[in-house]
Amino acid sequence: MHPMARRSRRRPEPARRELPDVRQRLVEVRLRVVRLLLLLCALGAGAAACGTVSTAGSPGGPAASGPAKSGPPAATPTPSPGRVLGTATNAAGWTAVVTAEPDAQLQLTVTVVGPLTVTGGCFASLTAWAETPAGALVPTPTPVPAAHCLAIVLVVVPAGTTRAFSASLPEPAAPGTYVIQGTLATEGVPGSPAAGLPAVPPVTISI
Numbered sequence: 001m002h003p004m005a006r007r008s009r010r011r012p013e014p015a016r017r018e019l020p021d022v023r024q025r026l027v028e029v030r031l032r033v034v035r036l037l038l039l040l041c042a043l044g045a046g047a048a049a050c051g052t053v054s055t056a057g058s059p060g061g062p063a064a065s066g067p068a069k070s071g072p073p074a075a076t077p078t079p080s081p082g083r084v085l086g087t088a089t090n091a092a093g094w095t096a097v098v099t100a101e102p103d104a105q106l107q108l109t110v111t112v113v114g115p116l117t118v119t120g121g122c123f124a125s126l127t128a129w130a131e132t133p134a135g136a137l138v139p140t141p142t143p144v145p146a147a148h149c150l151a152i153v154l155v156v157v158p159a160g161t162t163r164a165f166s167a168s169l170p171e172p173a174a175p176g177t178y179v180i181q182g183t184l185a186t187e188g189v190p191g192s193p194a195a196g197l198p199a200v201p202p203v204t205i206s207i
Contacts, residue, residue, distance in 0.1 A: 012079050012204060017177040022075040034051070039179070045173065047098075054066045054085060070206065080107060082101050082107060083099060083100045083101030084097060084098070084099050085098045085099060085100055085106070085179070085203075085205040085206070086098045086205040087205055088201035088202060088204075089132070089204060090198050090199070090200075090201040090203055091198065092113060092198040093113045094110060094111065094112050094113060094198060094200065094201060095110070095111045095201070096108060096109070096110045096111075096180075096182065096200055096201045096202075096203050097109045097203070098180045098203045098205050100171070100207075101168065103166050103170075104170065104171045105169070105170060105171060106128075106130070106168065106169050106170070106171050106180065106205075107166055107167070107168050107169075108126065108128040108166065108167050108168075108169065108180055108182050108203070109164055109165070109166045110126055110164065110165050110166075110182055110184065110200050111163070111164045112162065112163055112164075112184070113157075113162050113164050114156075114157035114158045114159050114160060114161045114163070115157065115158060115159040115161075115164070116156075116157040116163075116184075116186065116197065117154055117155065117156050117157070117186060118154070118157065118163075118165065118184055118185060118186055119152060119153070119154060119155070119185040119186065120152075120153040120154070120155045120156040120185075121149070121150060121151040121152045121153035122149030123152065123185050124153050124166045124167065124185065125155065125167075125184060125185050126167040126182055126183070126184055126185075127165060127167060127183050128167040128168070128169045128180060128181065128182040128202075129169060129180075129181055129182075130169060130172055130178045130179070130180055130181075131178065131179045131180075131181055132176075132177075132178060132179070133177055133178075133179060133204075137165060138172050138178065140169065140170050141170060161169065165184065167182060171207060175207055176206070176207070177204065177205070177206050178202050178204070178205055178206075178207070179202050179203070179205075180203045180204075181200070181202050182200040183199070183200055184197075
């Protein structure tokens with residue numbers, strides 16, 4: 001046999017032997033990638049690689065499921081018990097406020113500053129009436145006589161403290177400007193202020 005023929009039979013075929021090695025490397029690389037993805041998913045850092053993308057807080061992400069719900073409507077402010085028609089203050093710091101009340105009534109509230117002693121109990125501590133700007137008394141219905149009462153209470157307002165007294169009166173029937181006057185039953189004399197005490201400040205109102 002010719003020597004060259006023997007050499008050609010023993011020559012290795014590199015292409016056929018290297019092909020299995022390349023396939024084995026590809027399989028190993030794929031296994032490593034899969035393991036890496038599984039590790040990332042387990043650590044919570046591979047959401048995109050695991051096939052789920054978080055859209056919370058990301059621009060362009062889908063809106064939250066369901067329509068947006070608005071909060072409860074704002075509460076309507078509770079109206080005050082009476083509309084203030086006028087106020088006044090005297091030099092002693094007493095304040096007088098006139099408010100409109102239901103059933104065509106007015107209420108005069110006077111806040112005084114002590115020291116002061118006011119009569120209460122069967123006597124009305126505060127008496128109120130309406131006058132025209134010229135000083136004419138506005139007629140009011142005659143009050144129903146109250147039951148005979150002998151109980152008298154002295155309300156003591158210490159120096160430096162305040163106390164409020166209220167009285168109701170009918171609202172004048174005709175529209176116009178009126179002056180609401182009032183007096184406190186002080187020192188046991190109903191309807192008359194004690195000597196040296198300030199008078200209730202008059203309040204001008206328009207109805």
